Amino acid sequence: MKGKILVTGGTGFIGSHTTVELQNAGYEVVIIDDLSNSNRDVLDGIEHITGKRPVFVEGDCKDINTLHQLFKDNPGIEGIINFAAHKAVGESVQKPIMYYRNNLNILLNLLDLMPVYGVKGFVFSSSCTVYGEPDQNPITEDAPTKKATSPYGATKQMCEDIIADVIKSGSPIKAILLRYFNPIGAHPSAEIGELPNGVPQNLVPYLTQTAIGIRPLLSVFGDDYDTPDGSCIRDFINVVDLAKAHVRALDRMLNDESEDALEVFNIGTGNGLSVLQLIDAFERATGVEVPHKIVGRREGDIEKIWADPKRANEVLGWKAEASVDETMLSAWKWQKRLRERGIM
Numbered sequence: 001m002k003g004k005i006l007v008t009g010g011t012g013f014i015g016s017h018t019t020v021e022l023q024n025a026g027y028e029v030v031i032i033d034d035l036s037n038s039n040r041d042v043l044d045g046i047e048h049i050t051g052k053r054p055v056f057v058e059g060d061c062k063d064i065n066t067l068h069q070l071f072k073d074n075p076g077i078e079g080i081i082n083f084a085a086h087k088a089v090g091e092s093v094q095k096p097i098m099y100y101r102n103n104l105n106i107l108l109n110l111l112d113l114m115p116v117y118g119v120k121g122f123v124f125s126s127s128c129t130v131y132g133e134p135d136q137n138p139i140t141e142d143a144p145t146k147k148a149t150s151p152y153g154a155t156k157q158m159c160e161d162i163i164a165d166v167i168k169s170g171s172p173i174k175a176i177l178l179r180y181f182n183p184i185g186a187h188p189s190a191e192i193g194e195l196p197n198g199v200p201q202n203l204v205p206y207l208t209q210t211a212i213g214i215r216p217l218l219s220v221f222g223d224d225y226d227t228p229d230g231s232c233i234r235d236f237i238n239v240v241d242l243a244k245a246h247v248r249a250l251d252r253m254l255n256d257e258s259e260d261a262l263e264v265f266n267i268g269t270g271n272g273l274s275v276l277q278l279i280d281a282f283e284r285a286t287g288v289e290v291p292h293k294i295v296g297r298r299e300g301d302i303e304k305i306w307a308d309p310k311r312a313n314e315v316l317g318w319k320a321e322a323s324v325d326e327t328m329l330s331a332w333k334w335q336k337r338l339r340e341r342g343i344m
């Protein structure tokens with residue numbers, strides 16, 4: 001058995017997949033989640049896949065007393081993966097205070113308590129949004145970050161800076177910042193997946209909901225970008241592959257594989273795919289048509305961005321493995337499972 005890991009936001013989309021991979025790798029997992037954007041049934045899915053139910057604390061990481069209690073009740077936590085954060089770009093523009101309060105306070109509480117309870121490693125869920133519109137693709141970790149275009153993006157940049165400052169101040173912790181590109185898909189078992197609240201804002205949940213008939217039509221936001229087919233280009237990364245990167249990041253910190261207390265990695269496939277290409281891939285992989293139409297651009301969208309994942313490949317020993325078709329099939333299987341369960 002490896003060490004005990006605290007996964008904040010562990011019943012969410014990426015958190016649940018990461019919990020599965022941690023447990024598969026022999027880590028013991030304690031989840032804290034306030035269930036504001038997920039539900040308890042996710043724990044059943046994790047248990048069905050891994051044969052093990054993680055310890056679950058329903059609580060809000062903004063409340064430091066809740067965290068004190070959690071660390072006292074679960075002694076020996078060696079690492080934290082911090083997924084607990086608000087993540088909707090549009091909502092963050094409407095409710096900036098809520099975003100800053102939530103995303104920053106959670107981080108500050110966790111960093112504050114790590115040395116108190118002897119927690120060594122911290123993995124932070126960052127985003128390629130910190131790069132803004134890249135000057136060139138694929139983008140490496142050394143590319144400059146640009147002014148955030150939303151409070152959500154600003155919280156990711158601020159959190160990265162805060163972690164760097166805390167480490168500089170001599171805090172006895174190690175941290176790895178993982179800059180995710182666009183996580184999509186679901187566990188191949190369809191026991192867990194993405195469960196959007198209300199109308200999905202992200203492409204793939206909207207696409208699968210359209211394919212199953214919940215939404216009449218998928219809007220493609222713009223076909224006049226400077227890309228081969230005119231639609232935006234992203235680096236779509238399978239969520240299970242993404243989850244595995246977290247396990248490698250923790251292994252690296254807990255086994256002292258690096259001298260550096262702070263490291264940053266792009267987590268992407270290295271391949272850019274356009275929105276229209278992704279729709280094609282879905283139709284090809286599943287045989288199901290997705291009614292869609294081109295509409296105007298969505299404000300704030302980046303034209304094209306994809307990762308140079310060389311550092312993660314070489315240093316972390318991690319590589320995205322799933323094909324786009326496999327990933328699309330997993331997203332579709334999950335959407336159908338939601339229908340079977342009467343959820344959507």
Ligand code: UD1
Binds near residue numbers: 129202222300
């Ligand atoms: C954004 C954020 C990212 C964040 C993610 C989580 C930026 C630059 N990126 O990703 O940091 O982690 O949200 O929510 O802020 N699209 C359609 N039709 C739709 C939905 C989307 O055409 O109905 C297009 C978008 O215009 C975009 C692409 O699909 O070109 C991907 O969109 P989305 O899934 O929302 O992710 P990002 O905007 O790339």
